[in-house]
Amino acid sequence: MNGKKHPDTIHSPNKRARRGYQSDASFRPAIACVGIDFGTSRTGFAYAFMDRQDEIFCREPGGQEPGKTLTNLLLTRDEEFIAFGSRAREEYYEGDPSALFFENFKMLLNEVDGGSYPVVSALNGREASLRTVLAHSLKYVKDEAMATLNRCSAVEIKADQVKWVVTVPAIWSDCAKAMMRKAALDAALIKEETSQLLQLALEPEAACMVCERENVCLRAGDQFMVVDCGGGTIDITMSCVHSCNPLSLDELAAPSGGPWGSTYVDREFEKFILELLGEQAFNCSKESVVWIEVLRTWEAVKNSFDPKGLAKVAFSNLNGGVQGGMSMGTGEGASGRSGGRVINLAPLLVLNNLQLEPLVQAFNQKHPDKPLQIRMMTAVMLPNELIMSFFAPVLRNITRHISRLISSHRIDYIFVVGGFAESKVLQENLKFNFEACDRRIVVPTRPSLAVVRGAVMFQLSQGERFRSRIARFTYGCDILEPFDPFDRRHRDRKLHFKTEEGKMVPYVRIFNPLVLKGTRMSPSFEVTQAQFESVEDSQDMCDFDILASVEEEVQNIEDAKTIGSVGVKLKAGQEAALSLSFGKTEIQATAMNLTTGEKSRAVIDWGFDSV
The missing domain is CATH 2.60.34 (Substrate Binding Domain Of DNAk; Chain A, domain 1)
Structure with missing residues (x-):
């Protein structure tokens, strides 16, 4: 398609000088490929060597395991780097409370519209430029990736001998993608902003490279959806298989989604703590290092929570009649209160000089349908119904959005990937609402690593998998x-x-x-x-x-x-x-x-x- 020419057009006056394109200053053949999944909650990288492209390895930055670390950053008061990942959380908890601890800052990228970099608030209320926070974070992951590559190589590898792939949410604006490229430049992944050694890959598109290998026999004409469930966003792409060997896809609709990731479940938990403790004690707690310990306990509860037995009642009530799929057995406790999970509140109680019993009594009077129970004087058992209520707003938005998409497109497979996809609550909700005789829900092995593994495959794949967008x-x-x-x-x-x-x-x-x-x-x-x-x-x-x-x-x-x-x-x-x-x-x-x-x-x- 060619644009119509305007022979009488006079263009608007020049405002700023622009730089022309420059190729990579000293091109050398790439020795390796590194994919970085820089997530709202967690970050990881994967790599492969060009002479062994079938061997893709995932690593947790700062560790040796095939996993991801927390997207947490710790800086000094002068904004010098201290630590990243789980280590940042631990050092902040054990160290200087005046240090700058950042989390969930990636979500700010979706709010940028050019003009200036937004600022991000540290846990203690101090602010720093998002550009500084991104640069420190990406540089740490880059340095970890380079150290890993060089441990595995007989010759020294430089950053300009690596093809880098950084994944971004599909629903991000072009402006947010541009900011991520600038952050990669600041972090020395590339030497020039226009470098062809860096490619930005849409997260669900990268994940679909892995999904095609998950024992699913895709055929020409099949239509599938990739639901990338991260910490900040739910990203959804829909594709039609044009051919299988090699895999060639047509996009069915523009990417969509919304801010419905797992961190929004955390926000509901925070609202619960706010109601339980009161505003003054809550604000004091959030600015203290003890808040990190409470979040760590909640993270374990959230990740391990299994709604089995609650599914039929809970998901039906949750979605209010949104289209259903297979019915699930109610199991023991489906209609009653079947246990719960314990949260230790001792650090918050000591910090604010509070007694737990009157707080619990006040909460239970307001919420007799989901009462708390005291354990060991300083801990509470959260009933399953209360935990499910933390998930409810996110699950409702996800379900309604997917329902709208499915109503206008035939979908044969729904691939569920991302860190939030590890949640059994999310998995059971999607199966309950959307799995049917002609539609299959597929959760790949280690769904939290699907995007980062797929990023490497995306870069290494010969040719363009997507025929059209x-x-x-x-x-x-x-x-x-x-x-x-x-x-x-x-x-x-x-x-x-x-x-x-x-x-x-x-x-x-x-x-x-x-x-x-x-x-x-x-x-x-x-x-x-x-x-x-x-x-x-x-x-x-x-x-x-x-x-x-x-x-x-x-x-x-x-x-x-x-x-x-x-x-x-x-x-x-x-x-x-x-x-x-x-x-x-x-x-x-x-x-x-x-x-x-x-x-x-x-x-x-x-x-x-x-x-």
């Missing part, structure tokens, strides 16, 4: 067009003037569409528009503002949001062309000076602060 937005650029009083797009618009042959000629700023929402795009999809000119004779650069809108047809430029900008050298009297490539996980831009023939791939500048 669907545009999530309408993309375009802003242009100045000669004012036409009969064009409804020009009415009530601010006028810009340019002197032409001694006359002041009016122009208006409008949205110029390049790709419409819902467009099916191949991996090589590229759209080009030409014959752009500079506005001012004094210009030596032409700046293109790239915009996006959730609307398929953008009537007013105010309905679109600026998501980035690119620039190309252009003198008065010269013409330029702009090409945008959308077929992969990142938008790439190429600018050409049509007069001189000079061509460069431009760096998309999202306007982030340089510090």
Whole structure:
């Protein structure tokens, strides 16, 4: 698909100089591939050597086991690195309370829209730039990966001899993906922002590389959904199998999902503690290192909780009549209170000088349907019904969203991956609601490692597995067009003037569409528009503002949001062309000076602060 040319178009004035594309400074053949699953709750990496691509190994940063560590970071008051992962939590608990402890900071990336980096609050209330936190975290994981590679290699391996893959949620904005690339540059994964040694892979797309090997005989025409259940988000992609050998897929719909990950279950637990202790004691507890110990205890309860026996009643009540699948046996205790899990509250009680018995009595009076029981004077047993209530908001959102998707697409398989997919509560909820005679729920072996293993496979796979993807937005650029009083797009618009042959000629700023929402795009999809000119004779650069809108047809430029900008050298009297490539996980831009023939791939500048 080619964009329509506008021979009379005059492009908007240059705002900022842009850097042209530069290839990797010293290209050397890659020796290894490393995939990094940088999650909201947990982080891990996997690797493979180019001469042994069938052998993919997963590692926990800071350990030797095939797992993931906590996405926790500990810095000094001066923002110097102390520790990452589980070690960061332990050192903060045992060390200096004035140190900066960060967790769940990845979720802030989905809130960025360019202009500046957001700040992230440490547990003690102090703030740091998200850019600093990301750079320290990624650098630690990179250093751990390089140390692991070099322990396994007879020759020294440098970072520029590694193909890096960093996974990102499919529902992230293009701006958030760009920030992750900048963080990889800060962490020295790559030497140049445009380096081809780094690829961003959508998490559910990476996971589907693993799912195809999970004893599922996919056939041409099969349609499947990948539900990537992480700590922060639930990411969903839907694909149709075009061919099996090699595997070739068509995207059925644009990726979707929402903020329904496991950390939102944690928030419900925190609301419970807030209600039990009171606001003052709760706030005091959260700013103390003892809060880490309570969270550790809750994490063990959450991960081990099995709703078996509660499923039929609990999930039916939870989803309020959302379509069901196979019925499950009620089992013992399905309609009654069948035990619970114990949480030790001693650290919080001592910190706030509280007695547990009156707190429990007050809570039970308000919630007679899910009463707490005191154990050993300082611990409470949470009834199963209360624990299920912590999961309820997240499960309800996930179920409703998948139901909407399935109502408009035939789905033969639902692959459930990600750290949250280890939860039996989530697994049983999905099976109860969506498993049927013509639809199978598949949870791969070690679902928490599916994304990071798939990231390596994604990079190593020969060719592009996805034949086509669907545009999530309408993309375009802003242009100045000669004012036409009969064009409804020009009415009530601010006028810009340019002197032409001694006359002041009016122009208006409008949205110029390049790709419409819902467009099916191949991996090589590229759209080009030409014959752009500079506005001012004094210009030596032409700046293109790239915009996006959730609307398929953008009537007013105010309905679109600026998501980035690119620039190309252009003198008065010269013409330029702009090409945008959308077929992969990142938008790439190429600018050409049509007069001189000079061509460069431009760096998309999202306007982030340089510090």
